[in-house]
Amino acid sequence: MAHAEQKLAIFRGLLKFKSNVQKIWGVLIFLSIVTTVEVALGIIKPVSLMSMFLGMKILNWIFIILTIVKAYYIAWDFMHIRDEKGSLKGSIVLPLVILIPYLAFILLIEADYIFEVMNTGFVSWNF
Amino acid sequence: MEVAATNPSEETNVWGGGNKPLNASYGKMMMWFFIVSDALTFTGFLVAYGFSRFKNIDSWPIADEVFTHFPFLHGIDAPMYYVALMTFILIFSSVTMVMAVDAGHHMNKAKVTFYMLLTIIGGAIFVGSQAWEWKNFIKGEYGALETRGGQILQFVDGDTGKRVALEAFAASIATDRSTHESSNGIWFVGESSLPSYSLDEVKAGFTANENLVIRGEKLNAKGQKIVLSREESLVKINDAVDVVEGANLIHNEYGNRLFADFFFFITGFHGFHVLSGVVINIIIFFNVIRGTYEERGHYEMVEKVGLYWHFVDLVWVFVFTFFYLV
Numbered sequence: 257m258a259h260a261e262q263k264l265a266i267f268r269g270l271l272k273f274k275s276n277v278q279k280i281w282g283v284l285i286f287l288s289i290v291t292t293v294e295v296a297l298g299i300i301k302p303v304s305l306m307s308m309f310l311g312m313k314i315l316n317w318i319f320i321i322l323t324i325v326k327a328y329y330i331a332w333d334f335m336h337i338r339d340e341k342g343s344l345k346g347s348i349v350l351p352l353v354i355l356i357p358y359l360a361f362i363l364l365i366e367a368d369y370i371f372e373v374m375n376t377g378f379v380s381w382n383f
Numbered sequence: 384m385e386v387a388a389t390n391p392s393e394e395t396n397v398w399g400g401g402n403k404p405l406n407a408s409y410g411k412m413m414m415w416f417f418i419v420s421d422a423l424t425f426t427g428f429l430v431a432y433g434f435s436r437f438k439n440i441d442s443w444p445i446a447d448e449v450f451t452h453f454p455f456l457h458g459i460d461a462p463m464y465y466v467a468l469m470t471f472i473l474i475f476s477s478v479t480m481v482m483a484v485d486a487g488h489h490m491n492k493a494k495v496t497f498y499m500l501l502t503i504i505g506g507a508i509f510v511g512s513q514a515w516e517w518k519n520f521i522k523g524e525y526g527a528l529e530t531r532g533g534q535i536l537q538f539v540d541g542d543t544g545k546r547v548a549l550e551a552f553a554a555s556i557a558t559d560r561s562t563h564e565s566s567n568g569i570w571f572v573g574e575s576s577l578p579s580y581s582l583d584e585v586k587a588g589f590t591a592n593e594n595l596v597i598r599g600e601k602l603n604a605k606g607q608k609i610v611l612s613r614e615e616s617l618v619k620i621n622d623a624v625d626v627v628e629g630a631n632l633i634h635n636e637y638g639n640r641l642f643a644d645f646f647f648f649i650t651g652f653h654g655f656h657v658l659s660g661v662v663i664n665i666i667i668f669f670n671v672i673r674g675t676y677e678e679r680g681h682y683e684m685v686e687k688v689g690l691y692w693h694f695v696d697l698v699w700v701f702v703f704t705f706f707y708l709v
Contacts, residue, residue, distance in 0.1 A: 276485050284478045288471065295467040298447075298708045306606075313606075316709045323704040327697055334481050334693045336686075344405040348415055356426045363430050367437035375441075 263338050266329070283333045290322050311368070414687045418694045421656075425698050428652065429705055432645045442600040444638030445608070446707050448546075452519045466707050469512045470699065473657075476505025477696040484689045487682025492671065495685060499668040502692065506661040513654045520646065523629030525549065526578075527636040528585060530622040534600055535638050538589070539610055541596040549626070552595060553580040554587035578626040589620055600638050646706065653702055656695045663688050 264279050265272045266286075273279035297305070297315060305315040332338045337345055405412065436443050446462075453461040479501040486494035526549035528536040538547045558581060563574045580588075589595055597616035601609045611619055627636045635643035667688050676682045 277482065280478055280481045280485070284474065287474050291467065291470055291474070294704075294708060295463055298463055319704050319708045323700055326700050330477065330693055330697045330700065334477055334696075335690055336484075341404075341406045344407055344412075344415070347405070348419055351419060352422055352426075355423060356430075359426060360430050360433065363434045364437050367434040368440075370438045371440055374438075 262336075266333065279333065283329050287326055287329060290326050294319060294322055408683060410683065410687050411690070414690045418690060421694065422698070425649075425652075425701070428645075428649050429701060432649060432705060435639075435641045435645065439639055439641070441602050442639060443602070444600075444635075444642045445606070449520070449637045449642075450516065450707060451524075452516075454515070463707055465512070465516065466703060469509055469516075470703050472505055472512070473509050473696050473699050476502045476509070477693050479505060480689045480692045484682070484686050487676070487685045490677070490682070492674070492677055495671050495676075495682060496668070499664060499671060499685070503661055503664045503668060506657055506664065506692075510654060510657050510661065513650065513657070517647075517650075520643075521629050521631065523627075523636045525636065526580075526626065526628045528582070528620070528623035529625040529627045529634060531624050533640060534622075535627065535636060536619060536623055537598045537608075537636075539596050539598045541594045541610075541613060544610070546598075547595060549580050549585055549588075549628070552588040552592045553584045554591060556581065556584050556587060558583075578628050580626055582623060582626055585626055586620055586623070590617070649702060650706070653695070653698055656698070660688075660692050660695050664692065 262276050262279075264274070264276065266279065266283065271282060273282055297318065301315065305318065306313055308314075309317060331349075337348065340348075407415070448462070450466060451460050451462050453459065453465050479498045483495050483498035483502060486498060525537065525546050527538070530536065538549070538552070539545065540547050560577070560581065562577050563572065565572065593613070595616070596610055596613055597619050598608050598610045599619070603609050625634070627634045629636055630643040630646075632640075632644055632647065634640065637643070667684055670676065670684065671682075676684060
């Protein structure tokens with residue numbers, strides 16, 4: 257398999273690696289840092305990040321964003337999406353990017369509504 | 384044969400046939416199809432978890448209090464350290480997998496073998512850790528009471544605010560009640576083992592220990608569980624109908640039963656993916672040793688199982704966030 261040339265830069269070309277192996281270690285270090293930050297935040301739980309934003313704590317938003325960042329680098333560099341043709345990239349990523357937020361959105365809104373209904377006392381949860 | 388096949392302008396046309404518009408082999412394409420559909424399956428599960436959580440947003444268990452164990456550190460409160468370790472193990476086994484794929488591109492059999500082996504070991508350690516995590520979760524730590532409506536009442540030392548285990552205060556009352564076995568009486572009716580303490584023992588012990596109070600499921604504005612006063616607790620304990628130790632699909636001493644259900648279902652489904660990934664990796668590992676891919680002229684098979692393996696890692700990143708962090 258004469259493999260197509262691999263793109264060796266991450267962070268929009270900010271960080272360039274000499275070989276594919278080096279890039280993999282670079283991505284590993286980056287993912288480890290992100291995970292460490294997540295765990296540290298999860299243990300410390302800074303009070304300043306506890307305020308609410310769009311129905312969730314800011315801390316939780318940070319966790320979710322960092323998770324998506326990690327997912328991006330796993331898909332792009334470990335699963336080699338970065339080296340695939342644009343059409344393949346799109347047919348893999350677009351369905352997920354469209355359907356997942358959609359499903360999450362409708363179900364979470366519904367759940368919040370049910371919570372409100374229960375909360376205003378139509379059903380007693382605690383008997 | 385005549386014009387079409389030899390005409391260069393026809394060949395550059397993507398839909399003219401004879402070239403690959405996506406530049407991916409059949410096997411790789413199918414693996415991607417599977418991954419996309421499996422990703423949506425996991426989405427369904429995680430979103431259902433989110434649904435139940437938002438529905439019970441004011442009483443959901445706090446993950447930090449549930450997963451507090453670390454191997455060889457008995458009795459030390461170590462929230463999340465172990466899952467963080469598991470995450471690192473899985474990410475690292477993902478890295479060794481990419482290394483194997485990279486070595487495959489260079490047709491380096493020895494290196495592919497070595498990295499595949501490391502990947503398999505990493506996966507096996509992860510599955511083992513998962514099993515250990517399950518064991519702790521099923522066994523439980525403190526024990527609790529359950530009301531008729533399925534609410535969990537936990538016990539807290541009123542002075543220190545620390546959780547108290549049932550065994551620390553339950554009275555000992557002689558009773559005739561013993562585990563019903565199918566050998567006694569009606570043969571088709573049996574029951575799993577009784578809790579270590581009966582409801583009456585827990586109630587008597589609670590009344591005798593003045594410093595104990597009850598902690599319910601409800602969260603206050605700061606996201607901490609609300610602790611009742613001693614007087615409220617003495618009233619509340621009469622609602623209890625059952626003693627719960629540990630967690631299973633029906634009872635859950637940590638709080639809402641759905642939490643345990645989703646925990647078993649989602650981490651179980653993910654663990655099953657890891658397990659099958661390890662099995663597939665082992666098969667490919669032996670194929671590599673036998674020289675199958677050397678003969679075939681390329682190591683694309685390693686790349687395909689690699690895709691699956693990274694996907695499993697990718698899913699874990701999300702499970703980790705939504706079960707342990709958020």
